[in-house]
Amino acid sequence: MPDHRSEKHFNGRIGWLRAAVLGANDGIISTACLLLGVASADMARSELLLTGVAALVAGAMSMAAGEYVSVSSQADTEQAELDREQQELIAQPAAEHRELASIYVARGVSPELAKQVAQQLMAHDALSAHARDELGIHEASAARPVEAAITSAVTFSLGAALPLLTALLVPGAILVPALGLTSMLFLVCLGMLAAKAGGAPLLPAALRVGFWGALAMIVTSLIGKLFGTIV
Structure with a gap:
């Protein structure tokens, strides 16, 4: 039989990759949009840079706090499900065995074989078997609040530093067009890099990130220009 460990899979990167892409994407878009809005309102260079630095610091802290809170909520929910499942395994192991076997039958395994598979998996590690096949909780995608918070804060800072630079x-x-063009380039590169890290097609990811980033910057520039004219 082939050794599955020799195969290259990317699902183990889902947790930190999601946080990294979200952080960097938000850092580039939010900071670039803010700078474009301020620049379009003809604000002084010193005020523009101060705005950008404040956006970087505040955004990084906000991303870290937001990711930690949201992923902690996911982790709490997963742990509560596991605790409940553990109690059910203790209270009614036979019913849990039938439930696990029925899952395998629904996937195409014969009833007799499904009973044997469920019995052997539960004898090895009953909670892990039910967590994986009944609850859909996998080690690769399990919630990691600290990892998500740190990743988002760091990548947001890196993303925000690009338009600020x-x-x-x-x-x-030429600041406004330069900010727009360079930020678009940064976003397209981010989309391609994220797709490469996740083993996904490059072009769709680049176009998706580029389109929404361009839309956000255009709207912000127009609002900044309008507000600057009125004021």
């Missing part, structure tokens, strides 16, 4: 280096006369 553009605002620092580019002359004011």
